[in-house]
Amino acid sequence: MGKFIIEPHxxxxxxxxxxxxxxxxxxxxxxxxxxxxxTDGQNHNTANKVxxxxxxxxxxxxxxxCACHWTVNVAASAGHAKLYADVSDFVIRTIEAGDxxxxxxxxxxxxxxxxxxxxxxxxxxxxxxxxxxxxxxxLETKALKALAxxxxxxxxxxxVRALVKLLKSLDDKAIVxxxxxxxxxxxxxxxxxxxxxxxxxHGEQTWQEKEEALExxxxxxxxxxxxxxxxxxxxxxxxxIVVNYDxxxxxxxxxxxxxxxxxxxxxxxxxxxxxxxxxxxxxxVLEILEKKIRLFELVVGEVEEILGHWEPEGSFxxxxxxxxxxxxxxxxxxxxYADFAARLAAARKRxxxxxxxxxxxxxxxxx
Numbered sequence: 001m002g003k004f005i006i007e008p009h010x011x012x013x014x015x016x017x018x019x020x021x022x023x024x025x026x027x028x029x030x031x032x033x034x035x036x037x038x039t040d041g042q043n044h045n046t047a048n049k050v051x052x053x054x055x056x057x058x059x060x061x062x063x064x065x066c067a068c069h070w071t072v073n074v075a076a077s078a079g080h081a082k083l084y085a086d087v088s089d090f091v092i093r094t095i096e097a098g099d100x101x102x103x104x105x106x107x108x109x110x111x112x113x114x115x116x117x118x119x120x121x122x123x124x125x126x127x128x129x130x131x132x133x134x135x136x137x138x139l140e141t142k143a144l145k146a147l148a149x150x151x152x153x154x155x156x157x158x159x160v161r162a163l164v165k166l167l168k169s170l171d172d173k174a175i176v177x178x179x180x181x182x183x184x185x186x187x188x189x190x191x192x193x194x195x196x197x198x199x200x201x202h203g204e205q206t207w208q209e210k211e212e213a214l215e216x217x218x219x220x221x222x223x224x225x226x227x228x229x230x231x232x233x234x235x236x237x238x239x240x241i242v243v244n245y246d247x248x249x250x251x252x253x254x255x256x257x258x259x260x261x262x263x264x265x266x267x268x269x270x271x272x273x274x275x276x277x278x279x280x281x282x283x284x285v286l287e288i289l290e291k292k293i294r295l296f297e298l299v300v301g302e303v304e305e306i307l308g309h310w311e312p313e314g315s316f317x318x319x320x321x322x323x324x325x326x327x328x329x330x331x332x333x334x335x336x337y338a339d340f341a342a343r344l345a346a347a348r349k350r351x352x353x354x355x356x357x358x359x360x361x362x363x364x365x366x367x
Contacts, residue, residue: 068269068270068271068272069271069272069273069274069290070271070272070273070274071274071276071286071290072162072166072273072274072275072276073276073277073278074158074159074162074275074276074277075158075277075278076156076158076159076277076278077156077158079150079154079156080121080154080156080158080277081277081279083117083121083147083150083151083154084117084118084277084279084280085279086147086150087113087114087117087124087128087147088114088324090140090143090144090147091110091113091114091325092324092325093140094106094110094138094139094140095107095110095325096325096326097138099138101138102137102138102139105137105138106138106139109127109131111321112127113127113128113131114281114321114324115179115180115246115249116180116182118246118247118277118280118281118282119178119179119180119183119245119246120159120160120180120182120183120186120246121151121154121156122182122183122185122186123179123180123182123183124151125148125151125152125182126182128144128147128148128151129148129151129152131144131148132144132145132147132148133148157190159245159275159277160186160187160190161190162275163176163187163190163243163245163275164190164191164194164196166243166273166275167191167196167222167223167243168194168196170222170241172222172239172240172241173217173222173223173224173238173239173240173241174222174223174224174239174241174242174243175223175224175226175236175239175241175242175243175257175260175261176223176224176225176226176243176245177226177227177228177242177243177244177245177246177257178225178226178227178245178246179227179228179246179248180227180246181202181204181227183245183246184200184202184225184226184227185200187225187245188200188225191223191225196222196223197220197221197222197223198221198222198223198224198225199213199216199217199221199223199224199225200213200225200226201213201214201217201224201225201226201227202226202227202229203227203229214234214236217236217239218238224236224239228248228253228256228257234260235260236260236261237260237261239260239261240261240268240269240270240271241261241270241271241272241273242257242258242260242261242270242271242272242273243272243273243275244257244272244273244274244275245275246275246282247274247276247282247285247286249281249282249285249316249317249320249321250315250316250317251285251289251316254289258270258272274286279330281320281321281324284320284324284333284337285320287337287341288337288340288341288344291341319340320340323336323337323340
């Protein structure tokens, strides 16, 4: 099994610090890179506590909620990495072939396919098979069949094994989010094989089934495996850990996941784990969210405000995908993502300047 690295970071929300009268210095931004360690599954909670106590003075009140987040870098197998690269090439060739009708017809499906492969091979397998077994106008049928065949043969469980190992190391309830039902089922199967109790939660369940699922999660079941649709509008503050098995390209959807547990009224510290493979769209997205927007230190709702200070031709998600398909090579792709990140960092700065000005003009108003 491939190794993966957890990079821990610590954030104390400025609104909490200010509201409760703690840490009024500007620009709170604490990173504990010295705590980077390989995942032998023994020290996650120790790192969490060390980070917290380095920032929060002894005797802090229990109503101050903090958020720690970790990047879990999963080393994909050679077969998985090659399939990801080849599917990406297929997607790019189809969209950039010059036939606008073909590109328009298949754009959404190809975007979904790219996202699925970033989640799991299991998620992409069905879409590849569907496209390969039917006469699809404008698509390279031979290439699709070859990709579908490779996906059906590839037995790579590196990512889900990394998740199982991570969950075994936790001592609290956790919500594992994924965008796709196939990934959800693969996760549940892996946990069941290890004898780890878990509960599925998704949009295809009836209202009664969802309520029963949440009741079991509130009780003895330690892990809830949820899709976005399943978790919409739910307050799950009795849980204190969020695991992003895959990463949406839309930062507001990431914020919504975290907001299920880390929101106003949460009095316990929250941990967030993001699983990501290198050289994928998701790895670029995570770097932007973490280092430029600094999403994991924001109050719920602030991401939308920051994006409002960015003037895109399309959405954040469209821009992310546009850069991916229009770049000629990895070097150009990295440069374009860096330029995109710089624009977003500037947008965050403009937003922060407006907040600072508002506080100066209206010192009694809390933003």
